[in-house]
Amino acid sequence: MHKVADIDVQHNITKANKKIADRITKKLNDSNIFGVDFVGAIGSGKTSLIEELIQRMDGNIGVIAGDVISKFDAGRFKKFNIPVVGLNTGKECHLDAHLVEHAIEDMPLDNIDYLLVENVGNLICPVDFDLGSHIRVVVISVSEGDDTVEKHPLIFQSADLVIINKVDIAGAVEADVGKMVNDVKVLNPDVEVIKTSLKKEIGLSNVINAIDRFKKRMDL
Amino acid sequence: MHELAMAESILNAVIEKSEENHANEVIEVIIEIGKMTMLNGEQIIFMLEVLSEDTMANGAKFIVEEIPIEVKCLGCGFDGKLGSDDLDPYTPLPKCPKCGNLKVNVKNGKDLIVKNIVIDKQSKL
Numbered sequence: 001m002h003k004v005a006d007i008d009v010q011h012n013i014t015k016a017n018k019k020i021a022d023r024i025t026k027k028l029n030d031s032n033i034f035g036v037d038f039v040g041a042i043g044s045g046k047t048s049l050i051e052e053l054i055q056r057m058d059g060n061i062g063v064i065a066g067d068v069i070s071k072f073d074a075g076r077f078k079k080f081n082i083p084v085v086g087l088n089t090g091k092e093c094h095l096d097a098h099l100v101e102h103a104i105e106d107m108p109l110d111n112i113d114y115l116l117v118e119n120v121g122n123l124i125c126p127v128d129f130d131l132g133s134h135i136r137v138v139v140i141s142v143s144e145g146d147d148t149v150e151k152h153p154l155i156f157q158s159a160d161l162v163i164i165n166k167v168d169i170a171g172a173v174e175a176d177v178g179k180m181v182n183d184v185k186v187l188n189p190d191v192e193v194i195k196t197s198l199k200k201e202i203g204l205s206n207v208i209n210a211i212d213r214f215k216k217r218m219d220l
Numbered sequence: 221m222h223e224l225a226m227a228e229s230i231l232n233a234v235i236e237k238s239e240e241n242h243a244n245e246v247i248e249v250i251i252e253i254g255k256m257t258m259l260n261g262e263q264i265i266f267m268l269e270v271l272s273e274d275t276m277a278n279g280a281k282f283i284v285e286e287i288p289i290e291v292k293c294l295g296c297g298f299d300g301k302l303g304s305d306d307l308d309p310y311t312p313l314p315k316c317p318k319c320g321n322l323k324v325n326v327k328n329g330k331d332l333i334v335k336n337i338v339i340d341k342q343s344k345l
Contacts, residue, residue: 003341007241011233011334013226014257093222125222128257128330153313187313187322 017129020097024104024132031109033062034215035117037131039155040139041148042121045165047073048198049139049207050116054080057208059113064103066095066120073118083108094125097132114215123152135160135214142166142175149183156187161194161210168197223259226332227267233334234277243339246277250336254287254329255302256314261286289314289329295321302329 028035040046047065054061054077062083065074074086085103087095100117107115117133119126123140138159140148143166149156156162162184170177181193192210196203230251238246249268253259261284268282289302293316302317314329315322 002244004247005241005243005339005341007237007337007339009233009237009334009337011237013229013233013332013334014254014330016229092225094225096225124258157313 014128017097020101021130021132024097024101025134027104027109028115028132028134029220031112032220033109033112033115034211034218034220035115035131035133035135036211037117037119037126037133037136038139039119039123039126039136040121040163041123041141041144044121044139044141044144045196045198046118046121046139047076049163049165049196050118051076051080052198052204053116053208053211054082056204057114057211060111061114061116062107062112064095064100064107064115064117066099066118068120083112089120093120093122094129095119095131096129100131114211123148123155127154127158134218134220135211137161137163137211139163139165140180142170142177142180143173145173146175146177146179149180149187153187156184156191159184159188159191160214161192161207162188163194163196163203163207165196165198167195167202168200223263224267226259227264227271230264230332230334231268231271231275231277234280234337235275237334237337238276238339241339241341243276243341245340246272246275246280246337247340248281248283248336248338249277249334250283250285252285252287252331252333252335254331255289256326256329257332259332285335287329287331287333290327291316291324292327293319293321294323294325295319 038046063077064085066087067073070086070088074084077084085106087103184193194203194206265282272278292299296319298316298318
């Protein structure tokens with residue numbers, strides 16, 4: 001005999017990610033690790049920035065490299081002889097907490113002070129996916145156009161630190177860096193915006209200092 | 221956007237709950253989509269129909285209900301829902317419909333929820 005049943009499910013998929021993210025934050029706190037999530041546009045310089053941070057920051061760094069095909073970025077980090085876990089997202093456009101939690105299983109948590117997570121190049125999809133890191137750094141560059149900020153407001157509202165990279169070529173691509181900074185400030189008045197050129201070594205020490213200020217504030 | 225990943229998560233939740241309740245077949249699924257998620261309901265339904273083909277949810281009716289955005293303004297104190305005209309689809313930034321302030325707490329509209337399922341189950345009788 002068949003019976004039809006009406007079942008109240010109330011399964012919140014968004015909150016399921018947040019629950020895992022909170023578990024990640026706790027794990028990082030328990031291991032005294034400061035987690036930084038790097039999101040940004042394709043080609044904005046996320047990987048190059050992390051390469052510079054690996055070489056210049058005090059303390060041991062581990063990296064989770066998320067990408068459509070992660071071996072390229074992961075390979076760039078591995079040459080520094082640090083713990084690196086590559087996350088292939090395939091056709092997926094963002095990392096989620098579930099993927100990151102598994103990647104952390106392969107991280108030697110006792111031996112690192114910072115966990116840097118490089119998200120997939122995308123300014124839209126990562127917005128809703130908390131990865132449990134302590135801060136989110138949004139990286140863009142002038143070559144994406146100086147209207148990038150106003151076209152992607154939500155990611156800038158979710159940022160703890162914003163980096164505008166490749167400012168040395170702003171003139172060549174006719175981008176108004178001042179406009180980009182102002183656009184960020186309208187969306188997120190209290191956020192720190194740092195202008196960098198990784199090629200010309202501009203602004204990098206400001207980025208390192210800013211990350212360390214956040215770390216100290218968290219008492220990690 | 222990431223409708224495929226979301227559709228997979230929805231289907232997993234539906235199948236899990238259906239198995240828990242000893243279902244043979246899923247007849248109907250009601251999904252609530254918060255407007256702030258910017259997820260496209262029609263795309264989600266299409267993907268669910270494709271993904272569910274070899275599962276007990278094959279042929280189920282997938283229904284999407286929209287959750288409006290509710291904000292509390294940190295400026296003027298407005299507390300309520302945003303109307304459909306208050307959110308520009310090209311710059312989906314919630315702001316206070318009363319004073320225009322961008323500093324608002326989004327109280328509702330960010331979630332994706334599997335609300336309800338109707339299943340057919342084999343009775344022991």
